[in-house]
Amino acid sequence: MRRSPLYWGLLLPLLWSASAHAGLLDIYRNADGSTNWQYLANTGGGLITIGLGAGIVFLAMSRRKLRTYADALAKIRDELELRVVERTAKLQVSNQKLSEEVEHHRQTSELLQSTEAYINSIIQSMPYMLIGVDKGGVVTQWNKSAHTISGVDNESALGQSLWSVYPQISIEQGHIERALTTKEPIHIEHAQHGQYYYDITVYPLIGTAEPGVVILIDDVTQRVLAESTLIQKDKMASMGELAAGMAHDINSPLSAILQAVQTVQRRLSPSLEANHQPAEAAGIDLQKLQHYMQAREINELLAGVQEAGARTSSIVSNLLEFARNSSHDKQSVDIIDIIENTLELARNIFSLQGGLRFQDIRIERAYPEETPEFRCYPAEMQQVFLNLFRNANHALRLVERDNFVPRLKIRVFVMDIMLRIEVEDNGVGMSEEVQQHIFEPFFTNKEFSDGEGTGLGLSVSHFIITEHHGGNIAVTSRQGEGSTFHIQMPCE
Numbered sequence: 001m002r003r004s005p006l007y008w009g010l011l012l013p014l015l016w017s018a019s020a021h022a023g024l025l026d027i028y029r030n031a032d033g034s035t036n037w038q039y040l041a042n043t044g045g046g047l048i049t050i051g052l053g054a055g056i057v058f059l060a061m062s063r064r065k066l067r068t069y070a071d072a073l074a075k076i077r078d079e080l081e082l083r084v085v086e087r088t089a090k091l092q093v094s095n096q097k098l099s100e101e102v103e104h105h106r107q108t109s110e111l112l113q114s115t116e117a118y119i120n121s122i123i124q125s126m127p128y129m130l131i132g133v134d135k136g137g138v139v140t141q142w143n144k145s146a147h148t149i150s151g152v153d154n155e156s157a158l159g160q161s162l163w164s165v166y167p168q169i170s171i172e173q174g175h176i177e178r179a180l181t182t183k184e185p186i187h188i189e190h191a192q193h194g195q196y197y198y199d200i201t202v203y204p205l206i207g208t209a210e211p212g213v214v215i216l217i218d219d220v221t222q223r224v225l226a227e228s229t230l231i232q233k234d235k236m237a238s239m240g241e242l243a244a245g246m247a248h249d250i251n252s253p254l255s256a257i258l259q260a261v262q263t264v265q266r267r268l269s270p271s272l273e274a275n276h277q278p279a280e281a282a283g284i285d286l287q288k289l290q291h292y293m294q295a296r297e298i299n300e301l302l303a304g305v306q307e308a309g310a311r312t313s314s315i316v317s318n319l320l321e322f323a324r325n326s327s328h329d330k331q332s333v334d335i336i337d338i339i340e341n342t343l344e345l346a347r348n349i350f351s352l353q354g355g356l357r358f359q360d361i362r363i364e365r366a367y368p369e370e371t372p373e374f375r376c377y378p379a380e381m382q383q384v385f386l387n388l389f390r391n392a393n394h395a396l397r398l399v400e401r402d403n404f405v406p407r408l409k410i411r412v413f414v415m416d417i418m419l420r421i422e423v424e425d426n427g428v429g430m431s432e433e434v435q436q437h438i439f440e441p442f443f444t445n446k447e448f449s450d451g452e453g454t455g456l457g458l459s460v461s462h463f464i465i466t467e468h469h470g471g472n473i474a475v476t477s478r479q480g481e482g483s484t485f486h487i488q489m490p491c492e
């Protein structure tokens with residue numbers, strides 16, 4: 001422990017006086033042995049003064065030192081304060097920067113969020129099916145069109161295997177792998193002829209953490225159908241011209257045939273006077289000849305030739321009529337009347353044909369309570385229905401099932417200003433291939449016999465409905481189940 005100089009200043013004189021007490025104390029005795037108090041007091045006072053002086057000197061020095069320390073401390077404090085001020089200023093600057101940075105981050109994340117929402121809304125509202133999958137085919141993106149077309153919602157699709165949520169998709173694992181390895185998009189066309197057409201593209205996702213692909217499915221059914229309708233219309237127009245030309249050419253030999261048949265009938269008839277003399281000259285008995293002709297049904301055959309010829313002639317004149325673009329006016333009619341009259345006509349005509357008779361077909365009707373005012377060319381509409389009924393009759397005749405009930409359903413609807421008519425039979429139906437060609441002139445699957453099988457019935461009907469009545473006619477059919485013809489026309 002360090003002692004202060006004041007301590008030693010007081011202690012030493014006392015120790016000295018105590019140590020001297022034994023021998024030295026003698027100098028403080030008078031000659032008579034009594035204590036010289038005066039001397040002792042002087043010595044003590046002197047010693048105390050010296051001690052005090054040393055103490056004062058020490059105190060003065062200490063004070064100086066203290067002041068020096070205090071000055072140093074003040075300086076240090078000033079420096080510290082200065083540093084604190086500087087630090088505070090620096091901190092403020094850093095703080096400012098930090099809050100600017102935070103604000104910048106906030107704005108960036110807001111921008112990111114809004115960009116993400118924007119991209120998401122683009123993906124969602126795309127008219128295409130957009131499906132994102134990872135390399136294993138697990139769904140990572142499923143937009144609204146995908147939901148609408150597949151019927152599977154977003155929640156059920158995400159995280160699932162693509163083929164388990166949408167088994168109909170014509171994408172295979174191999175397509176995904178190929179897109180990922182080649183880093184090139186793959187295009188696939190998927191179509192069910194006449195029903196739907198899809199353009200499918202598989203894009204590899206490049207630059208993402210997880211490899212995957214985006215599948216874009218564009219439903220181009222409407223476009224393809226519109227294109228094929230245009231092509232069909234164009235084909236029909238040129239075929240129509242061809243048919244009109246052919247009708248002209250057919251007309252004169254046909255008239256010659258009809259005339260010749262009529263002449264043959266007349267020249268074989270025993271009732272005609274002019275036949276007797278040439279028959280006698282040839283040794284033929286006309287009555288016997290008549291019996292022979294009856295036995296061999298030659299008269300019926302000749303009548304058949306004449307009837308078929310007459311029907312062909314009426315088809316030809318119809319074709320010529322269309323080619324001339326008939327100028328007669330449309331009439332306001334009750335379409336139900338026309339249908340019923342045609343059914344009556346069909347019963348009379350088709351009963352002449354072999355096999356199934358038209359009156360044996362069960363006719364089912366679904367007519368509206370109030371039929372609309374409908375403007376049309378009545379004879380042409382009758383011809384359309386007659387063609388449809390004749391075809392149905394033929395298709396029903398071909399069914400060979402036991403206990404088969406031939407049925408013909410006729411439905412008439414009115415939708416706003418459109419009149420819709422459906423003629424459905426439960427006959428043999430037709431393949432998709434056949435359905436694509438039935439409205440083409442001269443397309444037929446029938447052996448030509450008895451005036452049937454020219455392949456003109458539906459093409460003429462198509463022409464009447466589309467060109468003369470501004471409507472359209474289409475077919476739906478399943479082989480072995482039947483066919484339905486759909487007609488749609490504006491009422492005016």
Ligand SMILES: Nc1ncnc2c1ncn2[C@@H]1O[C@H](COP(=O)(O)OP(=O)(O)OP(=O)(O)O)[C@@H](O)[C@H]1O
Pocket residue numbers: 387391392395425427428429430434438439443444445446451452453454455456457458459482483
């Ligand atoms: N209801 C139907 N059921 C099944 N096949 C049909 C039906 N209607 C038409 N078809 C098919 O369409 C083809 C074309 O019909 P379309 O009426 O134009 O000519 P066609 O009946 O063969 O000859 P035409 O009418 O001149 O006698 C038919 O040969 C037949 O194969």
Ligand SMILES: [Mg+2]
Pocket residue numbers: 387390391453456457458
């Ligand atoms: Mg026909």
